[in-house]
Amino acid sequence: MRIVTNAAVALSAALLFALPAQAQTSDKPPANAEVARGQYLAKAADCGACHREVHSGGPAYAGGYVIASPMGDIVAPNITPSKTAGIGTWSFVDFERAMRKGERPDGAKLYPAMPYTDYQGITDADMHALYTYFMQGVQPVDTVAPKTQLPFPFGIRLIMAPWNWLFRSNTPFKASAGLSPQAQRGEYLVQTLGHCGSCHTPRNLLMAETQSKALAGGDVGGWHAPNITGDPISGVGGWSQSEIATYLRNGHVSGKGVAAGGMGEAVDHSLRYMTDPDLAAIAAYLKASKPIRDPAESKPDFAWTDPRPVPLSAYETGDTHDQAAVGDSSTTDGAVLYAGGCASCHGLDGKGTKDGFYPPLVGSSTTGAANPANLVMTILNGVSRQGADARSFMPSFASQMSDAQIAAVANHVLVHFGRPDRSVSANMVADLRNGGPKPLLLKLMPWMFGIGGLIILVGAIAAARRLRARYA
């Protein structure tokens, strides 16, 4: 988002419209109950994060948003009911085919940046409500979104056919037996509309979600979407149900963590609009989901709560609240950089402000994580997110600090406030700046082309010999 956005291919009802946030969109007011339900479902399914929303600039669902996938830029199309630029001429069957099978009415295959493998399980009733909303509740916009042009071989949409055959399920969603009705509702929301697995489930060599490790943690454009299974150490089993629901609604919860990157976008575009019962259902399901433990972990990310005090002498070279130190390209002293760039909000002691508005860096899932990627990504990109409670903003340091400086300040945070057995190198920062480690598939591409080229060459030589033999 930039989920899938900065990222990798992925790539998120009883009180229905009592939510004041609805007033922020210029969608037509719901004409009837079906349209209203569809509008809520579109929020729950996060269609606006990719197809655009009013508050992210531009008319709702008019497309044009560029998803930087590892294969290249994929543009989200216009899905308003415009007959010339959108899906205004599509029947329900056409719409359902795109949503469940990833195919356009002309049969062209969609890339799974559109999360149809998850939407596949949406119930018929919800699918109808979504269609009704897009046809009757969304303003038509007659501007065609730019076309996606991926490099060879990904530009050939037909390559998705075998992929779909391998990885797209055709079976309707069925809730797991043994879960409470509340957790079953949560399971439906997580696995279909919420498409949480598009970020939180690790992907295999061919970039499909590894179902045996559902929700055990995935990488999205430099960010790590953590393990959110019910495991008390590696997952969110140690969060209370209400802490999870609060995190999803507001994007932060004291003593656990903050939602930045794609998760910030999921909160901003989708989760903050959801009803309390639905958020509670999602939380109940995560806690009840099959626990998956990373054997290398022995305590939860948020449990690194013992700050190791910073001797004041560490700051002696720097003027405590001097932003100039950040601009000083010669400084790679983490303590000085922290004092100049971070302490004004997070405190010299890393404990944030008393009201929690500026969060503590001690005892947070970002600074205690086994993988320090999100710490680096937060410093690079900052935080900019609207939650149900408030707006959260932390500046981005990407253009102010070099890779070495970001590594230094991250290491200062890890050693003093977070998980001291982890460290960050300048190379790691450089990698994350460029969207994170590339999936194996892309790393193998040059080899595959090499091998492909060799096969063609050998074939050509063999053919030439045969021709020579025939005409000699």
Ligand code: HEC
């Ligand atoms: C994570 C980003 C993302 C989300 C979330 C998402 N889409 Fe898409 N969608 C895309 C992209 C990207 C494409 C184009 C893919 C391609 O070019 O192959 C697309 C294509 C489509 C198409 C086909 C349009 C056409 O002209 O080809 C429809 C219809 C559609 N999306 C509807 C929806 C609806 C409805 C939702 C919410 C329920 C939704 N999408 C959520 C990214 C997303």
Ligand code: HEC
């Ligand atoms: C676009 C990718 C994306 C989607 C979709 C997404 N997440 Fe996340 N999620 C992330 C990232 C990245 C983080 C880490 C954020 C951070 O630390 O700033 C995260 C963090 C979380 C956390 C906190 C975990 C921890 O240990 O700190 C929870 C809980 C969570 N997500 C639940 C969900 C649920 C439930 C859904 C579906 C409704 C969902 N996420 C959808 C990317 C995503």
Ligand code: HEC
């Ligand atoms: C202008 C104030 C401000 C400055 C300066 C600032 N931050 Fe932040 N930081 C914030 C806010 C606000 C949040 C997000 C709070 C929320 O979402 O509720 C945040 C979040 C974070 C988080 C995520 C915490 C978590 O629990 O997941 C980390 C890590 C972080 N900042 C590190 C830093 C570092 C390192 C620096 C210096 C390079 C820095 N910040 C500078 C205000 C600031």
